[in-house]
Amino acid sequence: MSFNPLTERGMPVAEQLRDWRTLNSQPYDKLAVDPYTKCRIILMNGIEVESAFFSHQFNRHTDVLEVKQALALSRRIEQQQQKAINWLTPGDETTLEVTIGYEQVAVDLTAWLARSEPDPYLRQTMDFGLLEDFDHLYRYSNLYEMLEGKQADTLLKSLTEVMPGRPTVEEHRHPFDDLRRHYDKHTADPLSKLHAMTLVAAEQQTMNFYMTIGNRYMEPIARGLYLEIGMIEEQHVTQYESLLDPATTWLEDLVMHEYNECYLYHSFAAEESDPRVRELWERHLEMEIGQLQVACALMRKYDGKEPEEILPAALPEPVSFQPNKEYVRAVLAAQLELTGDGLDFSTDRPTRYGDYQQAVHGDGPVPSEHVIDEHVRRFGTDYRVETDGEHPNERLRRPLVETKGA
Numbered sequence: 001m002s003f004n005p006l007t008e009r010g011m012p013v014a015e016q017l018r019d020w021r022t023l024n025s026q027p028y029d030k031l032a033v034d035p036y037t038k039c040r041i042i043l044m045n046g047i048e049v050e051s052a053f054f055s056h057q058f059n060r061h062t063d064v065l066e067v068k069q070a071l072a073l074s075r076r077i078e079q080q081q082q083k084a085i086n087w088l089t090p091g092d093e094t095t096l097e098v099t100i101g102y103e104q105v106a107v108d109l110t111a112w113l114a115r116s117e118p119d120p121y122l123r124q125t126m127d128f129g130l131l132e133d134f135d136h137l138y139r140y141s142n143l144y145e146m147l148e149g150k151q152a153d154t155l156l157k158s159l160t161e162v163m164p165g166r167p168t169v170e171e172h173r174h175p176f177d178d179l180r181r182h183y184d185k186h187t188a189d190p191l192s193k194l195h196a197m198t199l200v201a202a203e204q205q206t207m208n209f210y211m212t213i214g215n216r217y218m219e220p221i222a223r224g225l226y227l228e229i230g231m232i233e234e235q236h237v238t239q240y241e242s243l244l245d246p247a248t249t250w251l252e253d254l255v256m257h258e259y260n261e262c263y264l265y266h267s268f269a270a271e272e273s274d275p276r277v278r279e280l281w282e283r284h285l286e287m288e289i290g291q292l293q294v295a296c297a298l299m300r301k302y303d304g305k306e307p308e309e310i311l312p313a314a315l316p317e318p319v320s321f322q323p324n325k326e327y328v329r330a331v332l333a334a335q336l337e338l339t340g341d342g343l344d345f346s347t348d349r350p351t352r353y354g355d356y357q358q359a360v361h362g363d364g365p366v367p368s369e370h371v372i373d374e375h376v377r378r379f380g381t382d383y384r385v386e387t388d389g390e391h392p393n394e395r396l397r398r399p400l401v402e403t404k405g406a
């Protein structure tokens with residue numbers, strides 16, 4: 001069924017404010033929550049954070065009072081939306097449990113977007129990032145068992161596998177090699193634009209989260225792992241934001257942000273299994289339609305551009321959280337050895353790769369390696385969830401030594 005946010009009524013922005021009681025969402029039950037409900041919450045929190053930050057940047061770059069006022073009003077609402085969503089996360093969920101959710105989002109969101117991405121270069125970029133976040137999930141899952149004595153699969157419910165991806169130790173590249181070529185706003189498929197914006201927001205939220213909570217641990221091994229993976233999330237934000245066309249005007253960008261919010265809330269309202277959370281997605285969809293109308297009116301007035309010139313006639317196929325095991329395995333088998341070389345991907349490492357590696361790893365130890373070594377030392381083996389058979393890439397199969405002497 002096609003849905004065009006431009007022709008919907010929506011909720012006027014002036015009516016969107018909510019009181020404290022409404023915003024202070026009742027958290028979900030961490031033992032009963034559907035892992036993909038949790039993923040949708042994590043993603044939409046990141047989307048709202050991006051909306052607020054984008055609006056702040058815009059405010060610092062315009063002197064048109066009418067625009068500043070419209071931004072201020074919508075931004076206050078974006079902030080309320082962010083609170084209503086993020087406060088669904090319960091206080092008894094540990095930082096590592098939330099973190100494992102963040103990396104599950106990165107894996108199953110990136111894989112889904114790659115599978116539905118029309119542009120081969122963007123798809124390649126997503127496949128590239130996918131293998132790295134997939135590895136983060138593995139490292140944090142090993143840390144989780146060591147620190148909390150629990151298995152990540154109780155959270156992931158076997159929807160997402162846990163095994164090494166492109167080893168985190170190898171992901172550290174020279175900054176020039178995380179830049180990518182941008183799409184052309186005139187010719188790019190609208191779906192590609194929405195995909196890129198969504199990944200920027202998701203990776204940015206992960207980056208911000210690790211920047212903030214990585215120092216909340218006493219254990220040096222945990223502090224080290226968050227520190228190291230936090231630096232990779234910086235690389236991921238650099239990569240995905242490079243895809244966006246810098247010729248996009250501020251007002252076009254505002255319209256695209258509101259449109260992407262409509263797209264995602266519409267997608268998730270359709271597949272949400274928790275009725276209470278679904279209601280929130282539906283309500284926010286109504287709100288975003290109202291915010292989109294305001295953004296379109298400003299673009300029409302100040303850019304002289306009609307929304308139909310930059311937006312499709314209906315929302316594209318919805319985004320979905322679902323298992324992507326087969327897809328991830330195929331990418332693991334084929335693309336593990338890729339690295340960045342300028343704006344492209346290659347199996348040949350540029351010279352500056354080695355220099356950068358030396359600068360950040362020094363004489364070691366490297367936290368992401370140390371965490372696995374420690375796990376093996378204490379439990380006899382690393383922690384994995386290989387539901388669909390052994391690792392698809394021979395290089396990352398378990399060594400057979402641990403069965404010795406049985």
Ligand SMILES: [Fe+2]
Pocket residue numbers: 048051077078081261288
């Ligand atoms: Fe929003």
Ligand SMILES: [Fe+2]
Pocket residue numbers: 103106132133136206229233
């Ligand atoms: Fe990650």
Ligand SMILES: [Fe+2]
Pocket residue numbers: 106133203206232233236
């Ligand atoms: Fe990432």
Ligand SMILES: [Fe+2]
Pocket residue numbers: 051078257258261288291
């Ligand atoms: Fe919005």
